[in-house]
Amino acid sequence: MTATPDVELPDPFTGTGTIRNPATGAVAGEVHWTDPADVPHLAAGLRAAQREWEARGAKGRAKVLARYAVWLGDHRSEIEELLIAETGKSAVDAAQEVPLILMITSYYIRTMEKALAPETRPAALPFLSIKKISVHYRPRPVVGIIAPWNYPVANALMDAIGALAAGCAVLLKPSERTPLTAELLLRGWLDSGAPDVLALAQGARAVSEAVIDNSDFIQFTGSSATGAKVMERAARRLTPVSLELGGKDPMIVLEDADVDLAAHAAVWGAMFNAGQTCVSVERVYVLEQVYDQFVDAVVRDVKNLAVGSGAGNDIGSMIDESQVDVAERHVADALAKGARVLTGGRRGTGSGSFFEPTVLVDVDHSMACMTEETFGPTLPIMKVSSADEAIRLANDSPYGLSAAVFSKDVDRAKEVALQLDCGGVNINDVISNLMCTTAPMGGWKTSGIGARFGGPEGLRKYCRVETVVSPRTAVGAGGNYYNNSHRALQRMNTMMTKLALIRPRRMAK
Structure with a gap:
């Protein structure tokens, strides 16, 4: 039996693609697919722009997000018409997406300054009160979002808004089935006067892999099987992930x-x-x-x-x-x-x-x-x-x-x-x-890892935690260094042990 030679089929996600309404077959629009080789350049541009975005602080970013929310509200009809054309939704289904995003954005505008503010922490033991402890939430530079097709507005922006509020730049990879709505959302971001900290990568698997490889955090929404592959690829660079996956509710x-x-x-x-x-x-x-x-x-x-x-x-x-x-x-x-x-x-x-x-x-x-x-x-x-x-x-x-x-x-x-x-x-x-924008939303078992959005968790997930320990006074500095006598170190360790055991001994009785 003679083997049939492999035929190299054209990649459907290069150049320009036509998106059709699944209900009617009518053309919804055209999309230019991103070359995976260009994704590192997109990420580098976002990473450079993110520094100024973070420097604006929570108040400055809240003003930008507020303008974007107004744009979304003013262009709701246009967005919903495109949703219907791209997905074949009923009008009542399409009408749900923008209001949800406005609720999430409004919540973060009101709460982001407090949620992202540095926190002071008490000393563990009285004699350590000579130290001042503060915990800071520092945004990850570039968040890659790989969004599904079922809610092209909600599933993209419920993640992007939180990341942008936290001070991150966002590289959004919408589903190849519904790329047009994302183009409109990006246009609105720029039209509302926002900086270039939101960009799109259009395509399928190769582009998704490039986004994972060039981001500092990945938010993925989709099937459990694909989520496992996303996590596996992200693990190559120890990139943290948040996954909302399948359900059988x-x-x-x-x-x-x-x-x-x-x-x-x-x-x-x-x-x-x-x-x-x-x-x-x-x-x-x-x-x-x-x-x-x-x-x-x-x-x-x-x-x-x-x-x-x-x-x-x-x-x-x-x-x-x-x-x-x-x-x-x-x-x-x-x-x-x-x-x-x-x-x-x-x-x-x-x-x-x-x-x-x-x-x-x-x-x-x-x-x-x-x-x-x-x-x-x-x-x-x-x-x-x-x-x-x-x-x-x-x-x-x-x-x-x-x-x-x-x-x-x-x-x-x-x-x-x-x-x-x-x-x-x-x-x-x-x-x-x-x-319920005040509470985290996420899944257990194979339905996901981490909270999707909601509450301060929906912002802090995009941040790295940095602890700063500073002196309140010069008294006591260096008390446990090697230049002290062994006897002094032994006394200090004995005192620390006794103090640390006071509460456990009481509770153990």
Whole structure:
């Protein structure tokens, strides 16, 4: 048998590329792909500009971020039109992104000076009070952000705003599926009078690798498998990373829940953005006492959803046919293993990358729809006999991003929440933890490392911590140097040991 010689295919991410609307096939725009060899020059320019940006201090940077927030608000319609053209979203889905970024920006403008201010720390022992201890948060020069396609505004800027507020420069690599929105966001940054501390690198894997190799910190959002590769490459230079990765977020409906509220929440949480949300509801466990009532309410709500891109629709297009394939595979696998489809379950019948909003019942953990991330408009519902069973099944997953618990007894719901292995839990709501800008958002297990954004953690993650120890007085300086007698050193060490053990001895009694 004769071997076929390899054919060298052209790289689709060189020169100029055409971006099409996945709902209609219409051209959304053109993008110039970045040569990976140019990324070191981009990073060097950012690193030079970052020094002046850091020197402005928190107040100076806050003024720039405020102007950018105003620009985003003034250009919201333009941004949302491009989002729809580039992703095939429904208008209601596209309308969520800019307001979230404005909330995050407003929070950091108000709090960044305090969050980044040097902190004084007390002496560990009284005789060490001759030293003044201060902890400083120094920005890393260049933060590389590798953003996904599902929220081209939110997933880029919720990270970039925090890094810029901290005093870093940002090298943003948007998804090759949605590069156009990032171009518009960069234009707005410059139009609002901001300095050149935000730059884009457009492309796919080779450009991502170059960004990792030339940054001082990496924020990656995407799949768990790709996150592991990002971390592995960053480890070559010991570059720190923050990762928000895949999820299979569970929802638990207890027997005393407001069933209609829970059903409405489950449908919105599962179908919002065509299910292409990291914290979407991907599986539901319902106590048997309210199972039938809950399922009926969910099916009723799903059947009322309008599918289509743009205005007047609830559920837009999926990003491409590969995502439709995943949803189709998971449904087919469930049906083959005994599940039933109560509504939906098929690809869209017209043009575009659509999948019908789908409700699955009679499901279990032998099925991919309950164990693998679908990232599509499907809602598998499983009947359980107790809260303990629901907790066990919810934790039976390699993922741990977020979850939801529904019960009229909020204290009981909190008890359940604190037994779930994930980074955030919503009680009697879904996805709302994304709006809580004062608290860190991140995942456990294979859903990520570190906090994504929120609270002072969302700024300090981009900083190096520097401790400065200065003298309050010259008295006592050099007391433990070698030029003292061995007897003096022994006395000092004995005193330190006794003082340090006072509290442990008291507590040990």
